Amino acid sequence: MRDFIKFRKIHPLILVLFLLSSIICSLCLSSSSLNPTPLCLPNDKSALLQFKNTMSIDDSFSDINYYPKTNSWNESTDCCSWEGVSCDKATGQVIGLDLSCSLLVGSLHPNTTLFHLQGLKRLNLAHNNFNDSSIPFGLSQLVSLKDLNLSFSSFSGLIPSDISFLTKLTSLDLSENDQSFDSHSFEKLTRNLSELDNLFLDSVNMSDVVPTPSKTCLHL
Template sequence: MGKFIWLCQIRSLLLVQFFLSVVDCCLGLSISSLKPTPLCLPEDASALLQFKNTMSIDYSSDDSSCYSKTSSWNESTNCCSWKGVNCDKASGQVIGLDLSCSLLVGSLSPNTSPFRLQGLKRLNLASNDLNASSIPSGFSQLLS
């Protein structure tokens, strides 16, 4: 009889331990999902908005898979939450800009504002109408 009670106690302890590990796992997931979007650096937001204002959007494009990522960008929202913008989680610095297939029309000049994004590591402007722009010398300003 003593052996039976001992086995029941071990089973209960294992059940409690399992329950606690499930709760810990679930709480860990919910806490990590609550991490806020980093706050964008003001100079990065300004550079992105300036770039948006120098480009036009061709809504008459026949490519239904393309859409304007920049149309929702505005100064009243955090640029780290803008479509196509990727920020460093710690600093809020813009490190990635994916504006591929964004219906952009215009040209890139050496002083195009994305070249002022000091932390930029990835830039994708594919499938836009950049008026056969040559590769601007501004790329040499990008440090990363």
């Protein structure tokens, strides 16, 4: 009988706790429905899929550190969930693209849809095979870019001068490609990229350039 009396005293407290937890869960569900995680922007998704369709995958290359990230990209899923893609949590805009070591083979053209990703802050295409093509003129369209890595990707020719218009860049890696700077382009780069902290140019032909001292960490 004493135990039964104790249970009757405790029972109302359990009921109150249950009701409180139910109310809290309802509020959480209501909040999440009012503020759902935004999906990838349709234009960004289209741009990524079109870029994927211009590239091939080198299936013959065997290395556990290399794998085709773009294989996870398809029309039926949200592009913010795709391998190598990062999105702004508030807007759904694509802000990061890391396709390093993705076995990509092809060429970047001036009309590549990658340049449509206006919110892109980080672009990493390192360790792919761009068939000794030139880095296309047009990178300056990526006005938000802060980090650009095109190293070890079989680019060749002159480095386009419009890279110097990416004034928000803090890190630029063009190393280990068969490329070169002319004096005018390099002078523009060092003058305009005032936010640049790291510049990697290992194996880049700098024979026409005399580097001038700056705050930039220059790796030649």
